Amino acid sequence: MAPNAIAPTGRARTFGESEIIVSKTDLRGRIRYANDVFLRLSDYAEAEVLGRPHSIIRHPDMPRAVFKLLWERLKAGSEIFAYVKNMARNGDHYWVLAHVTPTRGPTGEIVGYHSNRRAPRADALAQIEPLYARLRARETGARNAKDGLAASDRLLREVVAETGLTYERFIFTV
Numbered sequence: 001m002a003p004n005a006i007a008p009t010g011r012a013r014t015f016g017e018s019e020i021i022v023s024k025t026d027l028r029g030r031i032r033y034a035n036d037v038f039l040r041l042s043d044y045a046e047a048e049v050l051g052r053p054h055s056i057i058r059h060p061d062m063p064r065a066v067f068k069l070l071w072e073r074l075k076a077g078s079e080i081f082a083y084v085k086n087m088a089r090n091g092d093h094y095w096v097l098a099h100v101t102p103t104r105g106p107t108g109e110i111v112g113y114h115s116n117r118r119a120p121r122a123d124a125l126a127q128i129e130p131l132y133a134r135l136r137a138r139e140t141g142a143r144n145a146k147d148g149l150a151a152s153d154r155l156l157r158e159v160v161a162e163t164g165l166t167y168e169r170f171i172f173t174v
């Protein structure tokens with residue numbers, strides 16, 4: 001099923017404070033492992049997600065600029081923390097605070113990626129949702145996808161720069 005064939009319902013799913021949603025991917029972001037919490041929240045069977053691109057749970061409200069930053073960091077060998085709105089198979093959504101890291105092989109080369117996600121605080125979401133809506137508006141309001149991504153990427157960097165913090169510190173101030 002193509003992810004863009006699913007219409008968002010606007011209904012939120014929540015998960016427990018002590019639960020962690022885990023997935024692992026190959027170098028191209030295809031899912032190689034998903035834990036039970038992942039499968040429960042997204043409402044897919046394991047066999048339906050293994051080998052599929054991680055964008056299978058992408059929510060249309062998510063700014064492309066956030067995924068651009070995520071991939072830049074990961075490919076550079078760095079970890080990244082990011083708030084992500086994900087979409088379950090029926091279009092419901094669930095917000096996470098993800099910690100994504102490269103996985104290294106015996107000689108230090110990156111062999112895949114790993115994401116652990118916790119439930120975000122409601123007050124953090126109250127700041128992130130309007131920011132993401134602004135980023136998304138830049139993306140959808142542009143002449144084409146390339147210009148939209150460039151404008152959204154610029155806005156994200158400006159918002160972070162205005163705080164005088166690095167992205168990593170910024171994420172933990174919201």
Ligand SMILES: Cc1cc2nc3c(=O)[nH]c(=O)nc-3n(C[C@H](O)[C@H](O)[C@H](O)COP(=O)(O)O)c2cc1C
Binds near residue numbers: 024025054086
């Ligand atoms: C380890 C790992 C975990 C990821 N987790 C998610 C996720 O939970 N939700 C999501 O939409 N994208 C996630 N991504 C990013 C996707 O690979 C993809 O870049 C994103 O969904 C945008 O897809 P698109 O550019 O095809 O629209 C993850 C990537 C990696 C490497």
